[in-house]
Amino acid sequence: MTSPQRLPTSLTPLDVALDALLNGLEPVAPVEVTLKEALRCIAAGMPPLPAHPPRDTAAADGYAFCARDLVGASSYSPLLLSAPPVWVEAGEAIPEECDCVLDSDSVDFSGPMPQVLAEAIPGQGVRRAGGDIAAGSLVAEAGRRVLPRDLLMARASGIGRMKVRRPRLGVVDVPGGAVTADLIAESARAEGADVVSSTAAGRDAGPIAAALADGAYDLLLIVGGSGVGRTDAAVTALAARGEVFAHGIALLPGRTSAVGRVGKTPVVVLPGAPDQAFAAWWTLALPVLDRLSGRALRKSVNLPLARKIASQVGMAEIVLLERKQDMWTPLAVGELSLEAIARAEAWLVVSGGSEGFAASAPVDAYMLRD
Incomplete structure (x- = not known):
């Protein structure tokens, strides 16, 4: 033995x-993984995204027009059309010469010629190019954890894989x-x-x-x-x-x-x-x-203490904290029960050279929950 x-x-x-x-x-070294595998990994950098949508698209179903052609149109003074307007579904690209979309109630087809019953302003009913994702945006900044909302951007841009450090x-x-x-x-x-x-x-x-x-x-x-x-x-x-x-x-x-x-x-x-x-x-x-x-420096949350923390000099001590009324309330210092671990929202270390912190002193703590 x-x-x-x-x-x-x-x-x-x-x-x-x-x-x-x-x-x-x-x-x-970075590795390329599927989006499902990338979740919660640390992003390693990717090329900038193209604009999404790439062109102006309809925000809702309706008829595409050029707004300046509709000036003065109303139910009392309808605008007669020589040809039926172009119908677009939500998400479809609108014609190049158009800059607005009117809903179906704004166009009357009951007479011999279509009539427009309302004015519009440029951009009405339209999702502009780059309105969801601006050109040059990143799925996730290098050094930051990949979150579900990042995967939404990747999927919308047609990206199926990401580079991460795992x-x-x-x-x-x-x-x-x-x-x-x-x-x-x-x-x-x-x-x-x-x-x-x-x-x-x-x-x-x-x-x-x-x-x-x-x-x-x-x-x-x-x-x-x-x-x-x-x-x-x-x-x-x-x-x-x-x-x-x-x-x-x-x-x-x-x-x-x-x-x-x-x-x-x-x-x-x-x-x-x-x-x-x-x-x-x-x-x-x-x-x-x-x-x-390659993770970027973890962010901490600075709040005042609800009560003082006393610590042994010469020993670094873990403190578990709970947030109440925009203050940190200590749950445990040095000895951590399982209940305190389960309840804790953040933690900090009192360095070995410190006797602790006074009540109301602002302290930086690392979050335990996203």
Whole structure:
């Protein structure tokens, strides 16, 4: 039996551990995928779109005219037509010489000659060229997550595939932590990663090390086995296959997390407890995934605190927040219940050098919900 894992006498600051993970890391190469596959991935840039519609089209069913020809037309002074007007259906291109569309009630066919019973202004009943999508628009800006509304623009423009950055992420479950491993895998998929989950054949270092495929992934996450118990061997396995940068991070929750590499692949070892794993996911794994995806800087929401947040100096602490009356209300600090995780709308980190924030102080928080 191998010796139990041990934490160092001093914990590694969170920013130092993250810098070690990100050092030399570049975004993955773009791939072209179907629109369905592109949803929630990070856009990698596409050529500008043409105008849509490409020509003026009818906004509703009716008759196409040139507005200047209808000046003065009314039910009291109808305009007689020498030939029947052109009928257009909604969405059809209107004739080049026309600039408006009148509904059927505005044209009378009861007499020997058609009569127009109303005036119109240019553009009435017409959807202008480029009215839906202006020429030069982008389906999604590079570095931004692809959302359903982006796919609407792509489909309207006749685009069936998109270029995205979709890192391949391996999640290795150390037996006994399936609930947490599933939670992390689902969170990664929601961020657009191509996730492959597997379970080590056992909790010893050998089976865990065997599950760490070298070069198969852009990021590896090991869930469970990061503590100092008799059956915890994930960090020992990482050391056998690659390099351990730090084991024991000044992070609450998530103190037993570890970071390292196998070959060129960054590795984050997340504790098996859901709250600790989530803390390490938000602060260590997610920034790595963002770098690999080429994601633009995540936006935060700045609001004042409803009450103060007290934090331990020397430890980075996760705070879960709920928005009430345009203020952030703290739900949990450092110790995160599953109920608090489920209710939380945002999170922030109190740095190790801070004692917290005073009530009414404005703070920036990252949203947990779209």
